[in-house]
Structures are given as structure tokens and as C-alpha cells.
Amino acid sequence: MSRVTNVNEAPVATGDYVVYWMIAARRTTHSFGLDHAIARAVELKRPLIVLEPLRVGYRWASDRLHAFVLQGMADNAAAFAKAGVTYHPYVEPAAGHGSGLLVALARHACLIVTDEQPGFFLPHMVAAAGAKLAVRLEQVDGNGLLPLRATDRAYPTAASFRRHLQKTLPSHILTFPAAAPLSRLARVVRGAAIPPAILRRWPAATPAMLAASVSALAELPIDHAVAPVSVHGGSRAAADVAEDFIEHKLERYGDGHNHPDDDAASGLSPYLHFGHIGTHDVVRRVWTQTGWDPSRLAGAKVTGAREGWWGLPRGPEAFLDELVTWRELGYGFCFHRSDYASFDSLPDWAQRTLGEHASDPRPEVYTLRQLETASTGDPVWNAAQRQLVGEGRIHNYLRMLWGKKILEWSPSPKAALATLIELNNKYALDGRDPNSYSGIFWTLGRFDRAWPTRPIFGAVRYMTSGSTLRKLRLKNYLARWSPQQMLVV
Numbered sequence: 001m002s003r004v005t006n007v008n009e010a011p012v013a014t015g016d017y018v019v020y021w022m023i024a025a026r027r028t029t030h031s032f033g034l035d036h037a038i039a040r041a042v043e044l045k046r047p048l049i050v051l052e053p054l055r056v057g058y059r060w061a062s063d064r065l066h067a068f069v070l071q072g073m074a075d076n077a078a079a080f081a082k083a084g085v086t087y088h089p090y091v092e093p094a095a096g097h098g099s100g101l102l103v104a105l106a107r108h109a110c111l112i113v114t115d116e117q118p119g120f121f122l123p124h125m126v127a128a129a130g131a132k133l134a135v136r137l138e139q140v141d142g143n144g145l146l147p148l149r150a151t152d153r154a155y156p157t158a159a160s161f162r163r164h165l166q167k168t169l170p171s172h173i174l175t176f177p178a179a180a181p182l183s184r185l186a187r188v189v190r191g192a193a194i195p196p197a198i199l200r201r202w203p204a205a206t207p208a209m210l211a212a213s214v215s216a217l218a219e220l221p222i223d224h225a226v227a228p229v230s231v232h233g234g235s236r237a238a239a240d241v242a243e244d245f246i247e248h249k250l251e252r253y254g255d256g257h258n259h260p261d262d263d264a265a266s267g268l269s270p271y272l273h274f275g276h277i278g279t280h281d282v283v284r285r286v287w288t289q290t291g292w293d294p295s296r297l298a299g300a301k302v303t304g305a306r307e308g309w310w311g312l313p314r315g316p317e318a319f320l321d322e323l324v325t326w327r328e329l330g331y332g333f334c335f336h337r338s339d340y341a342s343f344d345s346l347p348d349w350a351q352r353t354l355g356e357h358a359s360d361p362r363p364e365v366y367t368l369r370q371l372e373t374a375s376t377g378d379p380v381w382n383a384a385q386r387q388l389v390g391e392g393r394i395h396n397y398l399r400m401l402w403g404k405k406i407l408e409w410s411p412s413p414k415a416a417l418a419t420l421i422e423l424n425n426k427y428a429l430d431g432r433d434p435n436s437y438s439g440i441f442w443t444l445g446r447f448d449r450a451w452p453t454r455p456i457f458g459a460v461r462y463m464t465s466g467s468t469l470r471k472l473r474l475k476n477y478l479a480r481w482s483p484q485q486m487l488v489v
Contacts, residue, residue, distance in 0.1 A: 003032050003147050005116070007130035007137040015110040015135065017086075017192040018044060021102060022052040023122060024115035025142050026072050026274055027235045028079040030281040032142035032177045037113040038189055040138075044110050047192035050080055050087045051105060054205075057095030058121060060425045060432070062226035064392060067212035068233035068429055072276045074210040075234040083182035084190035091205040094221055101202045103132055108195060111136040115275070117143060118335040119434040144279050144328040146172055154336040156347060157447050161329045162321075163304035169324075173294045176280050226426060229392040231270065238271035242282055246289045254314035258397045260477035265396055266319065270429035272327070273436070282323060290316050329447065330438035340437055341421065343414050343444075350445025353458030354413040360455045366409045368419055380465040380474070381405045383481035385423075390481070392429040397472060403443030404463040408456055417444060 020037035028034065034050075041048040054069055055061070073089045080087035092098045106112055114126060116139040130137040141148050150168055155161035209216040218224065231237075245266045249256070256264030271277040287293065296311050303309065306325075310317050334340045343351070366376055374382040374389070384398040394402055403420055410416035420440045425431035442448060443460075450459035468474075 002149075003141040004036055004138055005141075005149075007114075007126055007139050008133060010130075010134055010136050012044070012111045013109065013135045015046070016108045017041075017047050017049050017110065019102075019105050019109045019112045020048060020050045021112055021114040021129075022050055022076075023125075024117035024275050025140075025278065026052060026069070026076065027238075027276055027278065028076055028083075028182055029180055029235065030177045030278040030284075031181070031275075033113065033115045033140040034181055035177050036138070036140045038181055038185065040111065040113060041189045042186050045188050046110050048085055048189045049105065049109075049192045049194060050076075050085060051090065051102070052076060052087070053090045053098055053101065054092065055095075055098060056092045056220055056222055060223070060226075062223035062426070063217045064226045064228050064427070064429070066217060066220065066222055067228035068231070068270065069274060070205070070210055070212040071233035071237070072235060072274060073205065074212075075236050075276075077210060079182060079235075083185055085182065085185070086190075086192040086194065088194060089205045089210060090202055091209050091220075093219070098202065101198070102129055104198050104201075105194070106133045106135050109135055111138065113138050113140060115139065116141045116148070118148065118331060119340075119437070120432045123338075142177065142278060143331050145169060145283065145324055146328055146332075148332060148335045151332045151336070154333040155329060157449070158306075158325055158329055159304050161332065162306070162325050163302060165325060165328070166300070166302040166304065166309050170294070170297045170300070173297065176284070177278070179281075179284075223426075229390070229429070231267075231392060231429065233270070233274065233276060235271075235276045238268070238277035241267050241271065242277060242285055246285050250286065250289060250319060251313070251315045253316070254318040257318070258471075259473040260395045260398065261473040261475060266323075267393075269433075269435070270392070273430040273433040279323060279327070283320070286316055286320065292316075326438065327435045330433075330435040333446075334434040334437065340434070340441075343417055346441065346445055349450050350448075350460055353450070353453070353460060354444065357456055357458040358412050362409060362411070362456060364409050365411055368422065371406065371409070371419060372423060376405075376409070378405060378465050379478065379482075380468055383478050386481040386483075388423065388427045392427060394428070395477065398468070399439055400443065401463050401465065401468050403440060404457075404461075405465070407443060407460075413444065417441075 018037060018041040025031045025033045037048060052073055077087055077089055090098060090101060126139060146165060146169055249264045252264050256262035290312055292312060300309060306321055307317050310320055337345055339345045374385040376382055381402060384394045384402045388394045406419050407416040410419060424436060424440055430436050445460045448461055451461050453459050454462050
């Protein structure tokens with residue numbers, strides 16, 4: 001199953017260079033996209049130009065999201081400079097100013113290579129670019145262990161997808177991107193010259209911009225009220241987070257990742273979302289830590305079971321189920337369902353039961369502003385919302401409760417969905433990601449089954465803050481995200 005597909009039918013030209021349009025796999029290691037761009041440059045005996053742009057006109061653009069991406073661009077600039085590869089980090093000063101840059105580069109190019117990612121505005125952007133370009137545009141799927149086209153439909157549940165994954169993955173699991181593709185580059189790949197007219201019209205980002213300085217961000221027409229967080233973006237930070245997780249938390253992930261006070265979550269979601277680290281890199285680190293190798297899958301029985309297929313201890317087994325099964329379930333759903341962000345993408349039973357209970361009385365109805373400012377009567381929910389605003393994430397288990405309570409407190413299921421998308425995508429570093437939409441829509445029934453009927457929820461799974469308090473270790477978490485502590489911080 002090839003990971004490379006043509007976006008358009010334009011020819012490969014006899015140009016001056018190959019362009020890698022880096023839009024999703026924003027890294028210089030473990031990248032099928034970068035591997036393919038280098039291979040094409042060597043094949044065509046042309047140098048490589050890497051274009052990594054950052055738009056300002058996308059929905060929810062903010063200092064928080066821009067800073068995280070820019071920190072990754074700074075890492076990439078250093079890595080490409082060391083390797084002698086021409087790298088052009090472009091940051092739009094105003095919406096639309098980047099229009100025409102790719103076409104201008106393509107006039108002198110043999111072909112363009114880019115990343116395939118099925119979420120947010122990226123598929124539409126790539127398709128539109130392919131229609132404009134006079135040279136071939138090839139896209140490379142580096143989203144997960146299983147290629148997107150290794151599935152023929154959007155799977156309705158994790159269990160059904162898990163069976164398909166266990167049957168199909170062994171034939172793909174030995175194909176990995178290069179760990180360090182820039183370490184020994186052919187001379188032909190290096191030293192491309194970008195036409196001066198292009199540099200004048202679309203200059204590279206300044207060092208201050210790549211450092212995401214306050215003054216540089218202030219010049220951009222983005223939301224300055226959503227401030228950067230302490231979590232640093234980029235491939236170097238991603239590698240540090242992965243190393244710390246695997247060395248200190250992986251073993252207790254199975255029991256501990258649901259408990260906020262245990263601090264056993266990986267923290268990798270934002271880095272995976274922005275492509276600062278890839279699934280293959282993380283999986284290889286897990287295999288190395290546990291002494292596992294793919295030969296252990298030989299003859300593995302396809303059961304669809306959540307545990308046992310990898311043959312690992314509970315912590316690594318549970319983590320791989322999250323990283324591979326659940327994450328790739330969401331990516332596959334977005335790939336096969338362009339309406340993945342709409343209410344109509346919910347399973348029929350969920351739409352029906354939520355519709356039947358849409359007019360049920362609510363115990364409370366909060367406005368978007370009340371929810372955004374954590375002004376509800378529920379201290380557990382308020383703590384989760386404060387974490388989202390203050391840190392750019394919500395603890396995994398509490399994210400489920402957070403969504404369920406918004407459904408309970410909204411005037412209708414469709415209003416709840418709009419609020420969930422707005423708050424998540426505005427504040428979460430991993431918002432707008434296919435896997436993030438999985439979490440949002442799970443609260444409304446996607447990838448789940450029908451449960452006993454209740455008011456408001458119908459047959460959609462119900463959760464309460466009271467039961468969460470009884471189940472989880474939360475004392476330190478609630479103290480950390482209390483209003484008093486937030487004032488101190």
C-alpha cells in the first residue's frame with residue numbers, strides 16, 4: 001500500500017530544484033514526506049528547497065498556536081542549516097499575503113512534494129494547490145503505522161477497527177521512515193538558490209519571529225488573548241518529552257494515566273498534532289525500552305482485544321492501544337468522512353436518541369462565556385476548563401467528563417457540539433486534530449454503543465463529576481487548578 005499519491009496530473013518538469021512543502025510533518029527525522037522529497041531530488045539530480053509556511057488566516061489562529069509552531073520552525077531551521085539544505089520558513093504578516101508563494105516556487109521546480117493530513121483545512125488547501133500548479137504535486141501519508149488507504153471505510157467503533165488493524169498491520173510494520181535522513185545527504189540535494197524576486201516578496205521569518213518573541217507575535221493579526229503556554233514546541237522538546245515519558249511513566253501508564261494526580265500521561269499529543277514527532281519515532285522508542293521487535297507478531301491471533309495482542313506489559317500495551325488504535329481510528333474516520341466535524345457524522349442511533357431528548361429540561365444552562373471562564377457550579381469541571389485555558393490541554397480522563405457536562409448544560413445537542421469545538425480548538429494545543437475530534441464526538445456517541453436511556457443524554461453514555469471524584473485521585477489536581485492557585489500563578 002503506497003503512501004505516495006498524486007494530487008494532480010501535471011508533469012514532472014525539468015526545473016531547477018525539488019520543493020518539499022512541509023505542512024504537517026514539521027520535523028527533520030522519521031518523516032516519510034522528507035524521505036520522499038530527498039529521494040525525488042536525488043533521482044532528478046536536483047537540489048531540495050524546503051518551504052515551511054505558517055498562515056495567519058486560519059480559524060483560531062493565536063499567539064498560543066503560532067508560538068508552538070514557530071518554536072518547531074526554529075528547530076527545523078537549525079537542522080537544515082547544519083545539513084546544508086535550503087530552508088524557507090515563511091510567516092504571513094497578514095491573511096492572504098502568502099498566496100502565490102508556492103506557485104512562484106513551482107515555476108522553477110521539477111515537482112512539489114507535500115504532507116497528507118486528513119484534518120482541518122489541509123485537504124482543501126492541498127487540493128486547491130494541486131489545481132493551480134503546472135508541475136506535479138505529490139502528497140505523502142506519514143500519519144500513522146497503518147497507511148490511510150489500508151482502510152476502505154470509516155470504522156464505527158474501536159473494537160471493529162482494532163480487528164482490522166491486528167489483521168493488516170503486520171504487513172506494514174517493518175516499513176519505517178529514516179531516523180536521521182539529513183545525516184548523510186548526497187551533495188546534489190544541497191544548496192538550492194531561491195529566486196531573489198521570491199525572497200523579496202515573501203521574505204523568510206526573522207530570528208525574532210522564529211523565537212516567537214512577544215514583540216514579533218504582537219505584529220501579527222491573530223488572537224493575542226490566547227497566550228502561549230509553558231509547553232515548548234519543536235522536535236527537540238518533543239524528543240525530551242518522549243524520552244521522559246518512556247523512561248519514567250510508561251511502566252505505570254496502564255493504571256496511572258486515568259488518575260490526574262499520578263501524572264502518567266505522555267504529554268505527546270500536541271507534538272504529534274503539529275508533526276514535531278512522528279508515531280514511528282515514538283513506537284520505536286517504546287520497542288527499544290521494552291525489548292520488543294515485530295517478529296513477535298508472527299502468528300499473533302486476531303482477537304480485537306484491547307490488551308494482549310502486542311504481548312507487552314500492561315503499561316506499554318495500553319499506551320500503544322491509545323497511540324495506534326485510537327489515534328489511527330480517528331485519522332481514518334476523517335480520511336473517509338469529509339463531514340467528520342458535523343453533527344450528521346454521528347451514528348444514526350446517537351443522532352436519533354439525542355434528538356428525542358433535545359427538549360428535556362436541563363439542570364443548568366450556561367452561556368459560552370460562563371463555560372469559557374470556568375464559572376459553573378461544578379468544581380471538577382471548572383478545574384478542567386482552567387487547565388485547558390492555562391495549559392492548553394485537559395487531562396485525558398477529565399476531557400471526557402468535560403465534554404459530557406457541556407452536553408448536559410447546553411440548550412441542545414447541536415449547541416453543545418458547537419461549544420465543544422469552539423473551546424477545544426481555541427485553547428487546546430492539539431485541537432483541530434483528527435484525534436481531538438474523536439474525543440469531542442465520543443462524548444456524543446461516536447465510537448461508542450447505546451447505554452440505558454437517561455434524560456438529556458438518551459442512550460448516549462452518561463458521566464458525572466461525583467463518580468469521577470470517587471474513581472480518580474484528584475486532590476492535587478483540584479488544588480493546582482483552584483481559583484486561588486491560579487491567582488498565585
